[in-house]
Amino acid sequence: AGVFTYDPGFTSTAACESAITFIDGDEGVLLHRGYPIDQLAAKSHYLEVCYLLLYGDLPSAAELEDFENRVTQHTMIHEQMHNFFRGFRRDAHPMATMVGVVGAMSAFYHDSTDINDAWQREVASIRLIAKMPTIAAMAYKYSIGQPFVYPRNDLDYASNFLRMCFSVPAEDYVVDPILSRAMDRIFTLHADHEQNASTSTVRLASSSGANPFACIAAGIACLWGPAHGGANQACLEMLNEIGTVDRIPEYIARAKDKDDPFRLMGFGHRVYKNFDPRATVMKESADEVLDLLGVENNPILQVAKELEKQALADPYFAEKKLFPNVDFYSGIILEAMGFPTSMFTPIFALSRTVGWISQWKEQLSDPALKIGRPRQLYTGETQRDYVDVENR
Numbered sequence: 001a002g003v004f005t006y007d008p009g010f011t012s013t014a015a016c017e018s019a020i021t022f023i024d025g026d027e028g029v030l031l032h033r034g035y036p037i038d039q040l041a042a043k044s045h046y047l048e049v050c051y052l053l054l055y056g057d058l059p060s061a062a063e064l065e066d067f068e069n070r071v072t073q074h075t076m077i078h079e080q081m082h083n084f085f086r087g088f089r090r091d092a093h094p095m096a097t098m099v100g101v102v103g104a105m106s107a108f109y110h111d112s113t114d115i116n117d118a119w120q121r122e123v124a125s126i127r128l129i130a131k132m133p134t135i136a137a138m139a140y141k142y143s144i145g146q147p148f149v150y151p152r153n154d155l156d157y158a159s160n161f162l163r164m165c166f167s168v169p170a171e172d173y174v175v176d177p178i179l180s181r182a183m184d185r186i187f188t189l190h191a192d193h194e195q196n197a198s199t200s201t202v203r204l205a206s207s208s209g210a211n212p213f214a215c216i217a218a219g220i221a222c223l224w225g226p227a228h229g230g231a232n233q234a235c236l237e238m239l240n241e242i243g244t245v246d247r248i249p250e251y252i253a254r255a256k257d258k259d260d261p262f263r264l265m266g267f268g269h270r271v272y273k274n275f276d277p278r279a280t281v282m283k284e285s286a287d288e289v290l291d292l293l294g295v296e297n298n299p300i301l302q303v304a305k306e307l308e309k310q311a312l313a314d315p316y317f318a319e320k321k322l323f324p325n326v327d328f329y330s331g332i333i334l335e336a337m338g339f340p341t342s343m344f345t346p347i348f349a350l351s352r353t354v355g356w357i358s359q360w361k362e363q364l365s366d367p368a369l370k371i372g373r374p375r376q377l378y379t380g381e382t383q384r385d386y387v388d389v390e391n392r
């Protein structure tokens with residue numbers, strides 16, 4: 001028998017080399033291709049960050065325009081995919097719909113599934129980045145029984161998404177620039193995060209040679225869980241459950257109680273142990289959006305503000321280095337914008353698609369690429385002889 005290193009949860013095992021994203025969790029540093037996330041959030045925008053992640057450098061003005069045009073050309077989805085959406089139950093979770101629809105893209109776009117063809121890899125990347133907002137918005141529209149809204153290519157990426165979610169045939173949704181900027185920031189701050197669970201899932205799926213749409217569908221499935229991308233929905237549901245400011249101490253006490261499995265959702269991070277640099281920027285955005293839309297009438301947002309204050313002042317959270325993470329604030333913004341909680345994780349998925357795709361491309365060009373095949377420490381029975389059913 002071989003001797004293996006046992007590392008449950010991969011807390012100390014590097015599974016790949018990567019030149020895309022750097023994180024120093026102790027210092028709260030997050031760099032994409034060397035650029036700090038706070039600079040990108042303040043000065044750049046999502047599609048430019050997509051280019052940076054995909055191709056390694058910031059684009060020139062001409063390169064950016066060309067990239068934006070290429071993405072824009074691909075925002076519509078195959079008309080026949082509408083029927084595919086209609087096969088789902090209306091009350092399906094939009095993440096369930098997205099796992100299915102994105103997986104089905106390999107059936108609709110099989111001319112970009114050959115991973116050995118550089119041109120097809122490129123087209124698949126652009127298609128995924130371009131179509132994800134359309135798919136997420138359609139999953140939402142379907143779930144609330146409204147007609148699908150086609151993309152409008154004269155709008156920027158974030159405004160187009162908001163319009164596809166909130167327009168109805170009788171009234172075109174006019175996007176406030178503050179909201180479109182906040183939406184773009186949510187996309188930007190979620191764009192990539194090195195070898196998190198869903199990205200590792202995409203890499204593992206891809207290591208067998210699976211096609212890009214299948215790999216991204218696997219990433220979406222992994223992202224769904226409440227310890228990962230599902231935390232933003234779980235966080236808002238928790239705020240709803242708390243309901244009123246006077247009940248906050250009860251929930252903080254539960255989070256500290258070792259015999260209670262309850263955790264404060266939207267708090268803590270595997271890698272960031274001092275602060276989450278994305279949360280710092282997201283908090284600024286949340287304040288801007290709340291100023292614009294007002295919290296006075298929204299008890300949930302009042303609970304969020306007060307919970308943040310009380311948890312940060314509590315020694316338990318300080319000692320364990322638990323701070324609000326990016327999803328605490330993104331959930332607040334999305335709630336204020338009018339998204340139902342079931343749309344929070346789909347929005348994370350559409351934002352993270354570029355990270356998944358960039359890492360997928362990087363992995364395929366890695367000469368050290370091998371199929372991912374973890375080993376195990378076997379803890380079961382030793383060999384024993386089969387016993388016929390009548391003798392058991």
Ligand code: CMC
Nearest residue numbers: 227228229231255263264265266267268269270320325327
């Ligand atoms: N509330 C209360 N206690 C907590 C929390 C929390 N949110 N998070 C961690 N702890 C405690 C935990 O009980 C443990 O205590 P002890 O050492 O006494 O046993 C200690 O802090 C360390 O926790 P851990 O589970 O060993 O840490 P981890 O690195 O495995 O988990 C985490 C990281 C994010 C899964 C966890 O903090 C958590 O469950 N947070 C809530 C869910 C959440 O917000 N997830 C989103 C992460 S950010 C978005 C993304 O990248 O997906």
